[in-house]
Amino acid sequence: MMTGFVNTYVRELPGEEGASSESSAEPRQVYGAAWSPARAEPVSAPQLRAWNASLAEQLGLTIEKELCASVFSGNRLMDGMQPYAACYGGHQFGQWAGQLGDGRVINLGEWQAADDQNWTLQLKGAGRTPYSRHADGRAVLRSSIREYLCSEAMHHLGIPTTRALSLVETGDMVVRDMFYDGNPQNEPGAIVCRAAPGFLRFGHFELPAVRGELDVLRALLHYSVRHDYPELAPLLATSTSDAERVAVYLQWFSAVCDRSMNLVVAWQRVGFVHGVLNTDNMAVNGLTIDYGPYGWIDDYDPNCTPNTTDAGQRRYRFGAQPEIVRWNLFRLANAIYPLIGEAEPLQDAVDVIAVELSRRLHQMMADKLGVDAEDLAASPVKELLEQALTAQETDMTLFFRSLSEFGRSHDNRSLQVCVQSAFYAGELRAENLDLYRRLEEQYRLLIRDPDDESRRDRMKHCNPRYVLRNYLAQQAIDAAHQGDWSVFDELSAVLRQPYADQPQQAARFGALRPDWARSRAGCSMLSCSS
Numbered sequence: 001m002m003t004g005f006v007n008t009y010v011r012e013l014p015g016e017e018g019a020s021s022e023s024s025a026e027p028r029q030v031y032g033a034a035w036s037p038a039r040a041e042p043v044s045a046p047q048l049r050a051w052n053a054s055l056a057e058q059l060g061l062t063i064e065k066e067l068c069a070s071v072f073s074g075n076r077l078m079d080g081m082q083p084y085a086a087c088y089g090g091h092q093f094g095q096w097a098g099q100l101g102d103g104r105v106i107n108l109g110e111w112q113a114a115d116d117q118n119w120t121l122q123l124k125g126a127g128r129t130p131y132s133r134h135a136d137g138r139a140v141l142r143s144s145i146r147e148y149l150c151s152e153a154m155h156h157l158g159i160p161t162t163r164a165l166s167l168v169e170t171g172d173m174v175v176r177d178m179f180y181d182g183n184p185q186n187e188p189g190a191i192v193c194r195a196a197p198g199f200l201r202f203g204h205f206e207l208p209a210v211r212g213e214l215d216v217l218r219a220l221l222h223y224s225v226r227h228d229y230p231e232l233a234p235l236l237a238t239s240t241s242d243a244e245r246v247a248v249y250l251q252w253f254s255a256v257c258d259r260s261m262n263l264v265v266a267w268q269r270v271g272f273v274h275g276v277l278n279t280d281n282m283a284v285n286g287l288t289i290d291y292g293p294y295g296w297i298d299d300y301d302p303n304c305t306p307n308t309t310d311a312g313q314r315r316y317r318f319g320a321q322p323e324i325v326r327w328n329l330f331r332l333a334n335a336i337y338p339l340i341g342e343a344e345p346l347q348d349a350v351d352v353i354a355v356e357l358s359r360r361l362h363q364m365m366a367d368k369l370g371v372d373a374e375d376l377a378a379s380p381v382k383e384l385l386e387q388a389l390t391a392q393e394t395d396m397t398l399f400f401r402s403l404s405e406f407g408r409s410h411d412n413r414s415l416q417v418c419v420q421s422a423f424y425a426g427e428l429r430a431e432n433l434d435l436y437r438r439l440e441e442q443y444r445l446l447i448r449d450p451d452d453e454s455r456r457d458r459m460k461h462c463n464p465r466y467v468l469r470n471y472l473a474q475q476a477i478d479a480a481h482q483g484d485w486s487v488f489d490e491l492s493a494v495l496r497q498p499y500a501d502q503p504q505q506a507a508r509f510g511a512l513r514p515d516w517a518r519s520r521a522g523c524s525m526l527s528c529s530s
Contacts, residue, residue, distance in 0.1 A: 003059070003060040003061070003111065003112060003113055003114055004080055004111070004112060005078070005079075005081055005082070005109040005110060005111055005112070006110050006111075006112045006118060007080070007082045007109045007110050008118065008223075008227065009034075009035065009086075009107070009110060009120070010082050012219070012226075013034040013035060013219055013220065014032060014034055014215075014216060015034070015035050015036065015037065015084070016030050016033040016035065016087075016130070017032065017033065019036050019037050019130075020037050021038070021039050022039075023036070023037060023130075024130075025041075025127070025128040025132065025137075026130070027131070027132060027133045030099070030101070030131075031211065032213055032215075032216060033087055033216070034086065034087055034204065034219070034220060035084040035085065035086050035087055036084060036085050036087060036101075036129065036130045036131075037083070038083050038084050038085040038102075038106045038129045038130070039074075039083055039127075040074020040083065040106050040123060040126035040127050041126065041127030041128065042074070042075050043074070043171060043172050043189070044170065044171045045170070045171025045172075046072075046073035046075060046168045046169070046170055046171060046191075047069055047169045047171065048065075048068045048166060048167075048168055049167045049169050049190070049480070049485060049488075050164075050166060050485075050488070050492075051068060051165075051166050052152070052163065052164055052165050055164075055165055055195065058113065059111055059119055059195070060113050060114045061111060061165075063078070068166060068168075069168050072123065072165070072166040072168050072191065072193045073123075073126070073168045073191050074123050074126040074191065077108070078108075080109060081108045081109045082108075082109045083106050083108055084106070085102035085105065085106055085107065085130065085131055086102045086107065086199065087099065087101045087102075087131065087204075087207065088100055088101055088201050088203040088204040088207050088280055089203045089207030090201070090202070090206060090207075090278050090280025091203075091206070091278060091279040091280075092280070093278065093309075093310070093313065094315060096210070097278075097280075098207075098210075099131070099207060100131065100203060101131025102122075102129055102131050103129060103132040103133060103135055103137060104124060104125055104127075104128075104129075104132065104135065104136075104137040104138065104139060105122050105124050105126075105129075106122065106123050106129060107120055107121070107122040107123075107199070108121045108123060109121065117197060118197060118227065119195045119196065120196055120198055120199055121165065121193055121195050122193070122194050122195075122199065123192070123193055123194075124139055124144070124147065124191065124192045124193075124194055125137070125138050125140075125144060125170075125189065125190060125191040125192065126191055136175075138170075138172075138174045139174070139189065139190060139191060139192070140176055140187040140188065140190060141187065141188040141189065141190040141477070141480060142187065142477045142522065143292075144190035144191065145190075145476055145480060145488065146291060146294075146473050146477070147164065147192045147194070147291045148164040148167045148192050149468055149473055149476065149488070149491065149495065150291040150294060150468055151163055151194070151288075152164055152492065152496070153467070153468040153495040153498070156495060156497070156498055157270055157464060157467075157498050159263070159267070159270070159272070160259070160262070160263055160286050160287045160288060161288040161289075162194045162196040162199075162287055162288065162289050163194070163195045163196065164192055164193070164194060164195070165193040165194070165195045166192070166193040167190060167191075167192050168190060168192075168193075169189070169190050170188075170189040170191060171189075172188075172189045173186040173187065173188060173189060174186070174187055174188070174189040175187075178521070179308075179521070179527060180308075180527060196283075196287055197227070197285060198224075198227055198228055198283070198285050199289060200220065200223075200224055200228065200285065201280050201281070201282060202279040202280070202284065202328055202329075202332045202335070203278075203279050203280035204220055205221070205284075205332060205335040205336060206279060206331060206332070206334075208220070209334070209336070209337070209338055212338075214339070217339060221249060221252065221336060221339060222236065224252065224284055224285075225248065228285040229252055229255050232248055232251055232252055232255070235247075235248045235251070246339070246340055246341065246342075249339055249340060250340065250345055250346075250349065253332070253336060253346065253349055254349055256284050256286070256332065257349060257350075257352075257353055259285065259286025260282065260286055260328075260329055261325070261353065261356060262286065263286050263287075263288065263325075264322050264325040264357070265322075265360045265361055265364050268318075268321065268322065268361060268364065269364050269368065270397075270464055270467060271296050271297045271300075271318070271396045271467065272295075272296055273294060273295050273296070273297060273304060273305060273316070273317070273318045274288070274316065275292055275293040275294045275295065275305065275306045275307040275310070275316055275526070276290065276293060276307060276309075276310075276316060277321065277324045277325070277328065279328045279331050279332070282325070282328050284332070292307075293306050293307040293308065293309070293525070293526035293527060293528055294306055294526075295470050295524075295525075295526070296397070296468060297318050297396055298397075298512070298513040299394060299395060299396070299424055300390060300394050300395070300396040300399070301318065301390070302317065302318055302319025302320075302390075303317045303319065304317060304318045305317045305318070305525070306470065306524075306526055307525065307527075308525050308526065308527045308528075309527065309528050311525065322361065325357075326350070326354060326357065329350060329353060330350050333346040333347075333349065333350055362376070362377065362382075364462075367459075367462045368400050368459065369385075369443070369446070369459070370404065370447070370455040370456065370459040370462075371447065371455075372446070372448075375446050376446065379445065379446055381439065381442045381446060384435065384438055384439040385439060387439075388435055388436060388439050391431075391432045391435055392423065392424075392425060392428070392429050392432060393425065394419075394422050394423055395422040395423075395424065395512050395513070397463070397465075397466075398421055398422035398512065399419050399422035400463040401460070401463045401464070401465050402420075402421055402422055403415075403418065403459065403463070404459035404463065405418055405456070406418040407443075407444065407447045407450045408450055408451060409450040410451075414436075414437075414440060415436055415439060415440035416428045416433070416436040416440070421512075424512060424513075460499060461499055464498040465498060465499060465500065465501060465506075466495060466497075466498045466505075466509050468491075468495060469513060470517075470522065470523050470524065470526070471513055471514065471517035471520070471522075471523040472491055472509060473491075474517075474520070474522040474523050475487055475491075476488040476491050
């Protein structure tokens with residue numbers, strides 16, 4: 001199979017009537033369309049700073065190195081590219097926001113790899129589109145580094161995600177008010193090329209539903225069946241009645257629910273906090289998209305949010321993510337209701353989520369602990385564990401990784417000693433000794449074979465040794481601003497093997513968050529500013 005651009009999105013879905021690639025990028029409401037033609041705004045001096053060679057090889061994408069910066073900054077198109085910006089809406093922080101769309105993303109087209117998988121390539125930060133409203137459509141270096149690092153870190157953790165193909169520094173400055181305090185600064189601009197099998201968001205379906213554009217809504221759903229859930233495509237193609245088509249739509253919705261549940265369980269497993277779980281930031285193919293003010297929790301805190309905009313409400317805090325995903329799925333159910341015509345089957349599907357999500361989260365915790373899920377359900381260990389993790393500052397990543405070494409029959413170390421490296425105070429406080437004794441006693445009852453190496457392997461494949469802590473990303477950003485990309489490269493290499501013990505890197509990349517990072521900008525909470 002030859003590789004090349006196929007561009008099914010613009011071929012199979014309605015575009016903005018009367019618009020062309022030469023049309024103005026002036027902000028406007030776009031009706032009856034899933035996309036508008038778009039073109040990148042040229043940058044002055046693009047320089048390729050990161051290139052994902054393994055992903056390019058997977059895609060079968062061959063491009064001369066000297067052309068990479070030009071193409072993936074948007075200054076030059078490859079043969080077959082057909083740039084566009086997608087039209088969608090969404091609920092933001094629980095409120096309907098109306099039309100949103102790709103305000104600083106320009107999709108270059110879909111590349112068909114040798115295995116026939118289509119990959120949408122899109123540039124984030126390539127300039128204005130009709131959906132930019134009053135923004136400049138650009139991105140800055142710090143946010144681009146965070147996006148590149150995080151998408152690749154998530155991939156190697158085994159979490160469904162968009163990928164990063166390239167990072168280009170533009171040579172232009174971009175004005176951003178990072179703290180929203182009236183002190184905008186010039187920052188270096190950059191563009192990330194994101195790659196994924198698709199970027200259809202929940203908000204793609206919400207906007208035409210609200211507007212009563214049922215033809216667009218139906219076209220989007222059929223498109224998603226064909227490309228996101230091809231196992232359902234034959235059923236849809238052979239449907240001869242409305243009832244048969246509705247049955248496929250409901251199967252599609254259940255499949256979206258299934259992938260979405262798996263995704264949020266994976267986030268909870270590694271301590272990832274998305275930060276902006278609006279409906280326009282959730283994809284129907286079950287991938288993690290849009291890495292804005294994300295974070296990994298250092299000390300275990302269910303109320304942790306990395307987003308300064310969410311600091312008061314904490315709607316998108318770590319512990320609330322499963323319920324927010326369910327809320328967003330309910331919004332998606334509302335969006336496709338006009339094509340279903342009955343509320344009951346959609347309500348039934350949503351009702352199942354609460355029970356099933358709870359079951360999957362329980363199984364995930366059993367895997368992290370290396371125990372049987374049924375045994376765990378009959379034990380007080382989960383409740384004791386929650387109390388222990390919140391009794392004093394305890395690093396989630398280090399705690400669970402250290403726990404895999406607990407329980408050997410020839411090792412008489414107590415549980416508290418085994419996980420001591422996870423305590424930010426350096427040791428367990430006296431008032432928590434009894435709690436840890438009770439936790440140890442109950443946990444030992446669940447460990448059927450103290451010397452079972454398969455249990456330890458299971459735990460180590462579930463509990464990473466390395467995650468992308470915000471302060472590590474900030475160190476890479478600080479160095480890159482000085483022209484030193486070695487920190488970025490070294491961190492990227494470590495994150496490609498997050499479950500492996502890397503002794504030489506442990507002290508630097510697998511340690512507790514340092515005290516200086518508690519309140520420093522970029523190391524704790526992040527704003528939505530580019």
